[in-house]
Amino acid sequence: xxxxxxxxxxxxxxxxxxxxxxxxxxxxxxxxxxxxxxxxxxxxxxxxxxxxxxxxxxxxxxxxxxxxxxxxxxxxxxxxxxxxxxxxxxxxxxxxxxxxxxxxxxxx
Amino acid sequence: xxxxxxxxxxxxxxxxxxxxxxxxxxxxxxxxxxxxxxxxxxxxxxxxxxxxxxxxxxxxxxxxxxxxxxxxxxxxxxxxxxxxxxxxxxxxxxxxxxxxxxxxxxxxxxxxxxxx
Numbered sequence: 001x002x003x004x005x006x007x008x009x010x011x012x013x014x015x016x017x018x019x020x021x022x023x024x025x026x027x028x029x030x031x032x033x034x035x036x037x038x039x040x041x042x043x044x045x046x047x048x049x050x051x052x053x054x055x056x057x058x059x060x061x062x063x064x065x066x067x068x069x070x071x072x073x074x075x076x077x078x079x080x081x082x083x084x085x086x087x088x089x090x091x092x093x094x095x096x097x098x099x100x101x102x103x104x105x106x107x108x
Numbered sequence: 109x110x111x112x113x114x115x116x117x118x119x120x121x122x123x124x125x126x127x128x129x130x131x132x133x134x135x136x137x138x139x140x141x142x143x144x145x146x147x148x149x150x151x152x153x154x155x156x157x158x159x160x161x162x163x164x165x166x167x168x169x170x171x172x173x174x175x176x177x178x179x180x181x182x183x184x185x186x187x188x189x190x191x192x193x194x195x196x197x198x199x200x201x202x203x204x205x206x207x208x209x210x211x212x213x214x215x216x217x218x219x220x221x222x223x224x
Contacts, residue, residue, distance in 0.1 A: 004150075006150075031210060031211065032210060032211070032212075034213060036213075036215075041220070042217060042218070043112075043199055043215040043216055043217045043218050044151070044199070044201075044213075044215040045215070046212065046213065046214065046215075049212050051210065089150055089151070091213065093211045093212075093213075094211070096141055096153065096156070096201075096213065098143075098150035098151045098152075098153075099150050100148075100149055103148075
């Protein structure tokens with residue numbers, strides 16, 4: 001069974017900082033990996049999906065990388081804004097298990 | 109693409125009562141997942157369907173929980189004899205699992221259950 005770990009559990013940064021969120025998984029036999037954000041009391045919104053054949057995927061200020069062999073993915077957020085404050089979750093597909101996420105707070 | 113719909117959005121019930129939630133996935137999506145989420149935790153996998161077949165059920169799911177997807181479209185999750193520990197957000201997600209394993213999850217807004 002896939003085990004997903006996200007580090008750090010919580011992160012607080014001033015507006016404008018670049019930051020990196022980490023996701024590790026135990027079973028590298030995945031097809032792709034999806035990053036989500038979740039606002040309090042809401043469902044999950046998909047941010048990026050990286051296919052196993054890709055190493056990176058970009059959307060606006062977000063960049064996600066995937067290293068299947070080491071069981072790691074990172075989500076890079078450039079020039080963070082208060083509106084980025086949310087919980088960020090990753091899920092390797094095929095198993096669709098989640099870690100506890102990283103709770104991000106961006107202070108104005 | 110009308111998105112994944114969940115009904116109701118909120119449910120308050122008394123301990124011992126039965127509750128049923130409904131999820132309408134994106135049409136043509138063949139997979140449907142149910143998750144439970146408590147405050148500060150990530151979504152906890154409960155069960156999933158491929159079309160109408162229930163392919164996996166978490167061992168954390170007691171026999172008070174049952175899910176169905178009778179025609180491979182909408183799904184229901186029933187909790188019998190609710191307990192206060194069942195209070196949580198129940199999330200539904202759907203996907204189109206294609207050849208090669210490519211799959212992208214889409215989530216509904218969830219049903220918030222409060223057991224008094």
